Amino acid sequence: MTRRTTTHPDLTRPETGALFFSTWRVGTPVRQRQTVEAIADTWQRRPWPADGLLGYHVYTGHDGSTLLHYSQWRSEDAYEAFVKTHRQERVDEIDVAVPGIERLWLGRYRHHRSGGREGDTRVPGCVVIVDVEFEGPDPDRQRAWVDAVFEALESEPTPHPGGIAGHFHLSTDGTRVLNYAEWESAQAHIEALAAPGDGIGSATELWHRVQNWPGLKSSTVSRYEHALGLVPD
Structure with missing residues (x-):
């Protein structure tokens, strides 16, 4: 049943x-x-x-x-x-x-990579979907972009405490990456977006690289x- x-x-x-x-x-x-x-x-x-x-x-x-x-x-x-x-x-x-x-x-997607604080047992109060589209299919570009996001996250000097985990998925047609991000609350995500920088993440060179990746067509964020x-x- x-x-x-x-x-x-x-x-x-x-x-x-x-x-x-x-x-x-x-x-x-x-x-x-x-x-x-x-x-x-x-x-x-x-x-x-x-x-x-x-x-x-x-x-x-x-x-x-x-x-x-x-x-x-x-x-x-x-x-x-x-x-x-x-x-x-x-x-x-x-x-x-x-x-x-x-x-x-x-x-249609495949799970590719997840990251978060080890041992974090918080229940998400908000799920944020980051939908990234590239100009044409390129599986290598999908994976390389996700790896670049993780590099930027790992070097982030001021991570917002409301973030729980990010789960990155690759579309089977090679054109998109979808991040299913778990947050403590919608307000925590709103505060993180309002922090200095262009979206989530500080104004670092690594985040600039992510946001200006060659072939990046669009990126939308929905709660x-x-x-x-x-x-x-």
Whole structure:
């Protein structure tokens, strides 16, 4: 069966072979809550759909309009089998409950590298998604950019204490990097952004290098709150 949980996902599960992030626009905070409950109801009234699905989590955007979806799979094949046999009936039922949902984007990723304070057991109060896009596919560039971020973080003279961990994912098409960053609170992240420098990080040469990487096309930052976890019972 399907069990609802408030526990955040473990972003470093070794058995995860494929990760999917997607966003929906629903329009208002009320519709955000309605959609979360429609997803929960639709899933909980059905058996867990596949052994290959490890967990499915939904987050409400602090913009009051969007939802972020994150799912962990053993393989892309397991996901494709779910799409063929189970996905559409669930989507249809959710759309009946909350008409007019806009499904904006679906991305396929692999976990690449995580970092944080060793032994930090704080529960994130805010999840910050940093979505970086490059000009064209280049897996070597993806990895090199993430390594440069870690160099800058490790040399950071004034790290904000509200940061918990960062989990970097590489898109399978070679064009994007997505950082799922765990923060103690949204306010802590807002304060870190307001500190001297251009975004998170001090005004160092290493951060300048990260922010001006050759081929860097765009970078967006969005804050979310964990709203729903669904796992096999």
